[in-house]
Amino acid sequence: MLKADNLMKDLERQAAGTLRALLEQVPAIKLLDIGHEALAPDHGVDIVAHVEVYGRRQALVCEVKSSGQPRHVRLALLHLRDIVANQAKDAAPVFIAPYLSPEAQALCREHDVGYLDLEGNARLAFGSVFIEREVASKPGVERRELRSIFKPKAAQVLRVMLRDPQRTWRVTELAEAAGVSLGHVSNVRVSLLGREWAQVSDAGLYLSEPDALLDEWRDAYEPPVGQRISFYTTLHGRSFEEAARRVMSSKRETVLLAMASFSAAHWLAPYGRTGTQYFYADDAGLEQLRSSLKLSSASKGENVTVTLLKDLGVFRDTVEPAPGATCTSPVQTYLDLAAAGERGREAADHLRQERLKWQK
Structure with missing residues (x-):
């Protein structure tokens, strides 16, 4: 637990540094201070930045998460919107993670929340300020995670599910149909749900976004060895x-x-x-x-x-x-x-x- 806490604190420091560097690139923005500030007990905000733009003060309330997968992003965005609505009505919400995929970025835009990742993707809109930046790179961890989803055993599971994306599957029957272990199916299940490519109903797991899955597989594809x-x-x-x-x-x-x-x-x-x-x-x-x-x-x-x-x-x-x-x-x-x-x-x-x- 202590190690996890330290890693999170390191991530928050990186996030604060990245946010500071982005804001300082805009001449119209005067950064007054940036750090951890309590809005209320158990508020859940990790960073608060105070800026001044043409004499007008603005606060940015930021939540930092170690995962930028859509499922985690969605929960964080709802939490941020709740904070702004109930505790910091004049503040601009910002979500920060190590990496945000195009799908995660779209979620932020949908919820009218600014975003920033440590790769350099950013979109902040407050007052008269609008900053948007997009980079093509993906961090090594993200590339490795994607490759692991499409390794041969996991690919057997995906091919079975893509035959009929709307079909629901229990873990045991999916493992049998794909000819892999229950552990392999469980790992694929976690990855699919985390990226919101799949959902779970009372009847089991099914693909809710087969096209998004196939697009990512195509882009990360490595021919069979x-x-x-x-x-x-x-x-x-x-x-x-x-x-x-x-x-x-x-x-x-x-x-x-x-x-x-x-x-x-x-x-x-x-x-x-x-x-x-x-x-x-x-x-x-x-x-x-x-x-x-x-x-x-x-x-x-x-x-x-x-x-x-x-x-x-x-x-x-x-x-x-x-x-x-x-x-x-x-x-x-x-x-x-x-x-x-x-x-x-x-x-x-x-x-x-x-x-x-x-x-x-």
Whole structure:
């Protein structure tokens, strides 16, 4: 507890310093004092700054939190608004955290509360003063937390939920459907609720903001880890499609194999052909592809790319839009396309319009 208190005090000192630096950049603002000041017992305000603008005094009451996740932000904003309404009617409320995502910033604007984070994002409006600043960077902790949400085991949970975002899930049934432990589901649940991408009803957990989740996943996406091998085949067009569908139709249950990226998109939401065919496979799947598609090693001129996946969770969520055309799921295909350059992003946008539109 003492360590947590000390960390919070350090954060408040950083917040006060960041606020001071921001205010001092505006010539019209004269900073009179900044520090901790009691408005009333148990008021919950961490910092109060007194400023003067063209002879008019103004107080800024600031609440500092160690988390800028929307769920925590919403509670803090309501508390700040209550303080201003009942204890400091002429004060301007300000929320401060280490980092505020665009969603958290939008919440502050919605509640008419100023905000500031230690990365440099800020929006203060009081009297005749308006300050707004936006930076593109995210702190390392935030990037690590986001990456952890989309690690392979967590991704299995997300892909299951994104099949039908409005479906409700109990932790045990979601763990079974995703093939992961209860602990993995619980961690994902906490992250989703903290970012307000999910809500809990009497029936269980469901995705309330699937588009926001998918946007963040796309931006933080790292392709599945695996050995990427290039080949050349003399098969083209319909002959290639027929051979690929035959091999996937005839493969044993223990063989893992699926079309991926542009090849999967061709069956899910056709947008435009590409000169290269893409597959995910395990070792047995690769051998079947090699013989059935007449693949030969190629140092140049390759037209088939097979990725031997280290983690096989992607295969739990494959779809078959046509007999034998086993493809990665629409979500996985979308993510792979979005990471495949400008042409891939266009195909990804088309796929999303066709296959990933959800009712709210």
